[in-house]
Amino acid sequence: MMRNRAAREPEEERQVLNSIENVILEIVTHLSKSEAPALVIPNRSSWDNVSFDSVIGLQMSSASAVRMIRSDCPKTATTFSQILKILSVTYTLVQSNTYSTKRDIYYNYPQLFGSQKVVDKIVDDVSCMLKVPRRSLGVLATSKGLISGDLCYLEEDGTRIDCHSSTAAVAVSSNIAGIRNIFSSAKFILIVEKDATFQRLLHDDLCAKLSPCIMITGKGFPDVNSRLMVRKLWDVLHVPVFTLVDADPHGIEIMCIYKYGSMAMSFEAESLTIPSIKWLGLLPSDLERLQVPRNALIPLTKTDENKLDSLLKRPYVTDQPEWLKEMKLMQKNRFKAEIQSLAAIGPDFLTNIYLPNKLRYGGWL
Incomplete structure (x- = not known):
């Protein structure tokens, strides 16, 4: 379900759209060469990828280790599909200047994601991969606070x-x-x-x-x-x-x-x-x-x-x-x-x- 207009600047929207388009272009390029496309995701679960700055706190290192999500690997093929779906959803949200909740996304595609936790993780992975704040993707989370x-x-x-x-x-x-x-x-x-x-x-x-x-x-x-x-x-x-x-x-x-x-x-x-x-x-x-x-x-x-x-x-x-x-x-x-x-x-x-x-x-x- 799409919600009211989100607070995003035109320049911010263009940056997000360009980032998603670049990912898709790279996938299409691999397919045109009969190569199995893969996505590179920074590893968000390793302390080796985190540095400490007393002014900012914990921040991801620029030379962070990554995970390779291959489309032709049985272990990662599903994750590859899930990431593509999130990219598709967020592209539509940003392009139309609307937003959706993570819960909405899960209930629209329950068979693909299997659980709400998977959606939560994939959205954060995509945000990290594109190097944009999650709110810029037009995907919001239900608050518990x-x-x-x-x-x-x-x-x-x-x-x-x-x-x-x-x-x-x-x-x-x-x-x-x-x-x-x-x-x-x-x-x-x-x-x-x-x-x-x-x-x-x-x-x-x-x-x-x-x-x-x-x-x-x-x-x-x-x-x-x-x-x-x-x-x-x-x-x-x-x-x-x-x-x-x-x-x-x-x-x-x-x-x-x-x-x-x-x-x-x-x-x-x-x-x-x-x-x-x-x-x-x-x-x-x-x-x-x-x-x-x-x-x-x-x-x-x-x-x-x-x-x-x-x-x-x-x-x-x-x-x-x-x-x-x-x-x-x-x-x-x-x-x-x-x-x-x-x-x-x-x-x-x-x-x-x-x-x-x-x-x-x-x-x-």
């Missing part, structure tokens, strides 16, 4: 969105590029890892109790739209961005995705990362400082330990010595804790004491 606080803006179709409600959050837009007329008096943005914690802070009317602020959650590992939204707000409002995550390897990795980006989306790092993000909590050192009851702490599992070891080897860790110290403390104590563990100190401790004091006295890293 929520946002609330001192914020109003207009959607591309003119719909006015007001996020001030203290009882219900607003779903993050699927078309971040189309958002305009952003108005906010927020003093900071708070990224909350979990939906449960986000809902608790919403219920406690955190934004009214503290300075005007904006809260957003990606409900765990963030989708691209949630990351784009935070980045857009940071670009427009120029306010500090804090993260509130569990004191465990999973939470730390989620925070790092917002700040430094991810390996899989490193080709689009400049529009997704927020280098100035601060770690507000829950810090491993907070567990000792606040004397969180031992029965509220959880022993690290083997999976946790492996994840922590992996994080400690990431290229950006040496750029954050205070973060490294916190991770080493977790590794030493072999305990983790959810944000909800603070309820063991007091039912309203998180909203009434922990967050206000952290923000007032600069208790972040």
